[in-house]
Amino acid sequence: MDMMTMVQRLTAVYGISGREAAVAEEIRRMAEPYADEIWTDRLGNLICHKKGEGPKMMFAAHLDSIGLIVTHIESAGFLRVAKIGGVRPEKILHSLVRFENGTIGTIASSGTDLGKLSMEDLYVDIGAESREEAEKKVSVGDAAVYMGQPVQTGTTLFSPYLDDRLGCVILLKTMELAADSPNDLYFVFTVQEEVGLCGAHTAAHGIVPDYGIAVDVTCTDDVPGSRHTVSAALGKGAGIKVMDGSLMCHGAVVERLKELAAGHGIPAQPDLMSAGGTDAGPMHISHDGVLAGGISIPCRGIHSPVEMADLGDVDACIRLAAAFASSRLE
Template sequence: MKDLLKELTAIHGPCGFEDEVAIYIANRLKGKVDSIKIDNAGNLITIKKGHKPGPKIIVAAHMDEVGFIVKKIEKNGLIRFEKLGGHDDRILLSQRVQIKTATGMRTGVIGTISAHMVKFDDPMKVRIHRNLYIDVGASSQQEAKDLGIEIGDSVTWFPHFDLLTETRVSGKAFDDRAGCAILVKALEDLDSADFVGEIIGVFTVQEEVGLRGARTAAHQFDADVALALDTTAVSDTPEEMMDNTLALGDGVGIKVIDFSLIANKKVKNQLVKAANEQDINYQLEVFLGIGTDAGELSVGQSGIPTGVLSIPSRYAHSSIEVIDLNDVEATRQLLVAFIKEMNYAADYRVKLNLEETK
């Protein structure tokens, strides 16, 4: 899993530019699933069939990462940019970035003032991203263009994958290449004899700008149940707003509620039951500060009973996200356990017992 995660996070794939991620995953899953296709939105859709007919499950993980897009090249060669996805302007300064051009990757840095200039500035000021710039070393607009940089080029954090301990790693794009890695491994490892029905593995696009890929995918399949795989923000560091309800290393998060979804109660309960039976570490997640593809999956067709498996993460949407590989493995194990016991949609509905009246 570690090597797969390293390879996935190294790929350049911000919102709307997920092509290389899709190609990598498709090549990896060739021969491991029954069908692979790209839909009109750009989602990579894979289907794996069990040994006999049964319920159908959509499992979604988004391929895109937060990034930027080149907006303007100044006369002095500095590059103005817009955001792709949610960023905190406070952490943009001095970061290394990577620009994908028609001629290859170019490295740049988001500029900041020298520490010697702080005495002439407001030290409490946070400059919005539109006042910032990327420095690629060019001294003129023409030189930047000669490097292959054009308006509309995509930008991500510069890739790295650092082992902090044996199980904790830091890097970019764990949101949500970690989810992609888990789904890839599940599709690779599950044999058709292990389950009944169908797994519809959807690697979605443009989640970070409004769950757009999931919105289109949700209406393409008459599924019985759906799960989204995504990272979630832990609250185990010392900042004032942290409440220690989710912690790194404490296991997979089983979603109860976020701003995009109130998880189907029976799906959530089945996940908890499977985790207890398989002795998988888990934590229940109540966090309104996040949304996932599950929000769109749940309203597909006539409604799909939906839940979420969350991978705990620190420093989300930054260049130094941190996850614990034990949590990743717990998420994979619970996904596989759920697939083996998944039910038809009717089993996740409210049961009515209406007596006939005269």
């Protein structure tokens, strides 16, 4: 299956944090030809195992997406909402959202100062004229995700939820390319990353890997007004994670990824983030420690309704992940 088809299929599936089962099922169907066994753990992580005699490697990409959850329905039918994950009010105003049952709405604001916009200012308008009408479509506790479709222009990809459905695509392509790997490979599609890196913690505890690689998006340092708190740039290749807000990556993993990139002619760049975490964090401190790092996809507009990535960078991430999965490590 080509990469764009995979992106289209995965971004179309509803899968907000805590309710990722439909995304996991879609990935299961894609992964079946490349895994020796597949199962879902108690928390909901989808684990695809390719058996091998070498070191145990865990690759993680998260299934879940951020969004909004209904906290109150007003008498006029408008929905007050809270955030699930890292939602910033100023990034989502006037965006379309959809609920799991297909109900569609738009995000509006009762506030007047956009510079001081808070979640309490936001509401979702689903076109209802009363609480009774709204309650026929939506209940308190229902959650909404951004609407939108992937669009490719040249090598540029625009889409909601590249974070981290694009990481899931990279894991799937890595499974295909690393078919002859001698290592014991676990490709884990984790749940509830956006609300606390939860799934990777339990998955790593169960798998007990020797090595852990998180595949996720990373912010870019190539936009106007950048404060240089991150290092990656769009179109410059795969990000080799050095640090983020959840860990300092193990030096041996960082160096091995650099060596593999240079040896295979894969464009790569250092990835440093002063804040924000990835699944590498909980893997790193599982049991008595895991040699963990990350392969990162430079992405603009992270956590907005339209994120942006370069397909050349995605290809570099796939090649680097496959090279690491197939390499001989002690």
